[in-house]
Amino acid sequence: MGKIKETSAWVEDIYQIEVTDPALGGENGPVNRAAQQLAARTRYLKDKADSVEGELAQARGGKGSLAERINALEGTTAQGDLTFAGTRGQTVTHNLGNTNYVVNVSATADTGGDMGDVYISRAANAFTVYNTGGYRGGGRYQIMN
Structure with a gap:
């Protein structure tokens, strides 16, 4: 055949x-x-x-469905707005429960050269953003766990 x-x-x-x-x-x-x-x-x-x-x-990515993967990714990233508060710092809560995460921050307005250095102090359920300059304007953050 x-x-x-x-x-x-x-x-x-x-x-x-x-x-x-x-x-x-x-x-x-x-x-x-x-x-x-x-x-x-x-x-x-x-x-x-x-x-x-x-x-x-x-x-x-090893998950049973795309929806499960997206939900897992959404659970490990977050973003939002904040207001820089200069040297006194601005705290943002997130409830991740650990300090093994990365935070990216950026100003959303012209800082007029008054941002200075930016420092982030991470805690288990929040982080605080400090800047050494006098900038007290808007900003945006993104957390990646």
Whole structure:
């Protein structure tokens, strides 16, 4: 028994056996042409499905679903607004319960060169942002746990 050789290709039109076609089988026989074309389409779609599944598995990052992965990421990052309070500091609560996180802060307005150095003191459920200059304007923070 012979087998149809599969290729991975999208065949636009599927051949229809005509009444005038000789009933010849074999690799290039008219009787097998439609089956070869459908096999090529099937292989093409299988390859695409495998590719998409691979990308989804990578995006899930070991989680059972994308929703679970997104929820985990949302639980490990946070962002918001704050007001710089100069040397007295501005405390932001977050309730992560640990100090193993990174905080990025930036001013959201022109500091007029009055920001100075920025220092962040991390605690388990909050962090405090200090700046050595006199800037007391708006800022934005992002926490990555």
